[in-house]
Amino acid sequence: MKNQNDTYTPILVGIPTEPVGSIPRPRELQEALLSHEQGNLTAEELEPLFDEAVSETITRFEATGSPVVSDGEQAKSSFATYTLDGLDNIAPDGMIIPFEDGHIRRLPRLTKGPFKYGVYAGSYLPRAKKFAKRPVKQAVISVSAMSLLYPEDGVPDYSREHFLSDLVKEAVADIRSCFENGAYQVQIDFTEGRLAVKLDPSKQLLQQFLDLNNQVLSHFSEKEHQRIGIHTCPGGDHDSTHSADIDYGELIPMLLTLNAGNFYMQMAGEKNPEASLKIIGDHLRPNQRIYVGVIDVVNETVESAETVRDRVLQAAEYIPIDQLGTTDDCGFSPFSDDVATSRDTAFAKIKARIQGTKLAYNELISKM
Numbered sequence: 240m241k242n243q244n245d246t247y248t249p250i251l252v253g254i255p256t257e258p259v260g261s262i263p264r265p266r267e268l269q270e271a272l273l274s275h276e277q278g279n280l281t282a283e284e285l286e287p288l289f290d291e292a293v294s295e296t297i298t299r300f301e302a303t304g305s306p307v308v309s310d311g312e313q314a315k316s317s318f319a320t321y322t323l324d325g326l327d328n329i330a331p332d333g334m335i336i337p338f339e340d341g342h343i344r345r346l347p348r349l350t351k352g353p354f355k356y357g358v359y360a361g362s363y364l365p366r367a368k369k370f371a372k373r374p375v376k377q378a379v380i381s382v383s384a385m386s387l388l389y390p391e392d393g394v395p396d397y398s399r400e401h402f403l404s405d406l407v408k409e410a411v412a413d414i415r416s417c418f419e420n421g422a423y424q425v426q427i428d429f430t431e432g433r434l435a436v437k438l439d440p441s442k443q444l445l446q447q448f449l450d451l452n453n454q455v456l457s458h459f460s461e462k463e464h465q466r467i468g469i470h471t472c473p474g475g476d477h478d479s480t481h482s483a484d485i486d487y488g489e490l491i492p493m494l495l496t497l498n499a500g501n502f503y504m505q506m507a508g509e510k511n512p513e514a515s516l517k518i519i520g521d522h523l524r525p526n527q528r529i530y531v532g533v534i535d536v537v538n539e540t541v542e543s544a545e546t547v548r549d550r551v552l553q554a555a556e557y558i559p560i561d562q563l564g565t566t567d568d569c570g571f572s573p574f575s576d577d578v579a580t581s582r583d584t585a586f587a588k589i590k591a592r593i594q595g596t597k598l599a600y601n602e603l604i605s606k607m
Contacts, residue, residue, distance in 0.1 A: 361416025547595020
C-alpha cells in the first residue's frame with residue numbers, strides 16, 4: 240500500500256488560498272466546554288457536540304468556495320494547549336503573556352518529567368475528514384512555544400536539555416500524526432516569533448526558537464517540507480495582539496531561514512505592509528511560497544472582495560505570482576473562550592478572501 244506522501248499532488252488553481260484554522264465555536268459548544276471544565280459534563284457527552292460543530296463548520300467553509308478547509312479547531316481547548324490535555328504533570332501558573340488591551344493569557348508550567356504530548360493533532364483529522372469533501376489542513380503548535388513550558392528554576396531530576404530532546408521527538412510525532420491521518424497541509428503555529436524579539440531584543444531567543452523548529456523540520460524530507468508551513472502573527476485574541484508593536488522587519492529575514500515550504504504571514508493588519516512585503520521579496524527563497532494575510536481578523540469590519548484584491552495586487556509587486564498565496568492574518572478564535580468575532584463574520588471574511596483572490600489573479604494574468 241502506498242504512503243499518502245507518495246500519491247500527494249498539490250492543488251494549484253490560480254493563486255492558492257487557505258485559512259489559518261480556528262473559527263469561533265457555537266455558543267452551545269462554548270457553554271458545554273465550560274461545563275466540562277467545571278466537572279459537570281463528561282468527555283463522552285461532548286462528542287456529539289464536537290461532531291455537530293465540525294460538520295457545520297466544514298459545510299460553511301465549503302459554501303464559501305474555499306479550496307482547502309479546516310475543522311475550525313472546534314474540539315481543541317486552544318491552538319497552543321491541545322497537546323497537554325489529559326496530562327498530570329502540568330500546573331496552570333506558567334509564563335504570563337500580556338495583550339495590548341490589558342488581558343493576559345497564562346501558559347501552563349511543567350512540574351515533572353518526562354514530557355510527552357497528551358494529544359497529537361492528527362487525532363482531530365478523522366472527524367474532519369468524515370464531513371469534508373475538500374482537502375483538510377491541520378495546524379500544530381510549534382516546538383518553540385512548547386519549550387516555554389519549562390520553568391526558569393528547572394524541574395527536579397529532569398534537565399532542560401533532556402526536556403528539549405523529548406520535546407523535539409514529540410513535535411516530530413505530532414506532525415507525522417497529521418500526515419498519517421490524511422492532512423493536505425500541516426501548519427506550524429509560530430505566533431511567538433515577534434514576541435521573542437519583544438522579550439529579547441538581541442534576538443538570541445528568536446534564534447533559539449528557529450533552531451528548535453529547524454531541528455524538528457530536519458526529520459522531514461524536502462517533499463514533505465512543501466506540505467509544511469509556518470504561521471506567524473503578533474497574536475490575535477479577543478481582538479487584541481501581544482507583539483504588534485515589534486517591527487515586522489525584525490522577524491522576517493530570520494523567519495525565512497526556516498526549512499519549510501510555506502509561510503502564512505500576517506499582513507492585512509500591519510501599519511506598513513509594503514515595507515514588510517519588500518523585505519519578504521528580498522529574502523524569499525525559490526522553494527518557498529508566501530501566503531499573505533489579506534483579512535484583518537482583529538477588525539470586525541468585513542473586507543470587500545475589492546479590498547482583498549488590492550491587497551493581493553500589492554503583494555504581487557514584491558512576491559512572484561508562482562510563490563504567492565493568500566490567507567487570513569490569524570485564526571479567528573485561537574482560544575475556546577474567545578467570542579469577540581461571530582461565526583457569521585468569520586465566514587463572510589473568508590468568502591471575501593476567496594473572491595478577492597480570484598479577482599486579483601484574473602487581473603494579474605490579463606497583464607501577462
